[in-house]
Amino acid sequence: MSEPASTPNSNKGPRPQDLDPAALRHQARRLAAAAQPPWLHAEVARRMAERLPFIKLQPGRVLDAAPALGASAELLRLAYPDAEMRWHEAEPALAARAAQARPQGWWQKLRGASSGRVDALPARPEVELLWSNMALHAVADLPALLAGWQASLAVGGFVMFSCLGPDSFVELRPLYARRGWGRPAPDWWDMHDIGDLVLKAGLADPVMDQQRLTLTWASPESLLADLRALGGNAAPDRFAGLRGRAWRAALLAELDGLRDREGRLALTLELVFGHAFKAAPRLAVAAETHVPVDAMRKALRAGRTGG
DSSP states (O other): OOEEOOOOBTTBOOOOOBOOHHHHHHHHHHHHTSSSSOTTHHHHHHHHHTTGGGOOOOOSEEEEESOTTTOOHHHHHHHOTTSEEEEEOSSHHHHHHHHHTSOOOHHHHHHTOOTTBOOSSSOSSOEEEEEEOSOGGGOSOHHHHHHHHHHHEEEEEEEEEEEEOTTTTTTHHHHHHHHTOBOSSOBOOOHHHHHHHHHHTTOEEEEEEEEEEEEEESSHHHHHHHHHHHOOOOOTTBOOSOOOHHHHHHHHHHHGGGBOTTSOEEEEEEEEEEEEEOOOOOOOOOSOOOOOHHHHHHHHHHHHHTO
């Protein structure tokens, strides 16, 4: 169910998600070399696109942030066939993948352009829609990124995004704790904290909601393969020992204990969705205003005489 984001509280600020930047870079390079984007992302992109008809604004310029793994390009083209499509990737390996997925015509090659690529945020000229599918859970400095988003938007434009939530893979936590293996996944932002950060970045009217999916597998091996295709564990306090064949065998044996009544292995995924708008800047109002008495008398007389 959708609900407005909570108002920032001076006594309790958002709790940062803790990520290992080196692990994030390693995962980005590995995923950039994969044959397909992560298997889950296309489904999440479809669910995001189903929300677009509820927003009346028809953007003339769209920025797909993190498109290499977002699996969203075709959905955005179908939703806004007349819009100018642009994209941005901060990680070099993912930027190279995104550029390869956007073949250039002779005119773009002659100009040295890269099919709508935005090298750095904020985007210029500004865009009316900034879209980001399944990327925020792999961002080490989310406040800085949101500030770049806000500066990239034209007044009246909107952002739409999705990411993994903190209740993803909850079934693995007792398993890992029992074996002393650290955290199985990062401690990601929850939707209320993201909503607070969106407000602090200067965006307006954020609406956040979540969905939970229960995914099932027939074998521990297929479960591990799919989790690896999603990225990997970037928690700083993940298992630090040598993960060889013996560790993998122990993990597979533990995962086999997750079977449900139908004999399937089940894990929960929490998906967080959000959107917000860029409002016109408000005029600053001084704490004190000095008005000459003569000017005030003149205004009062004009009011009494109707001119």
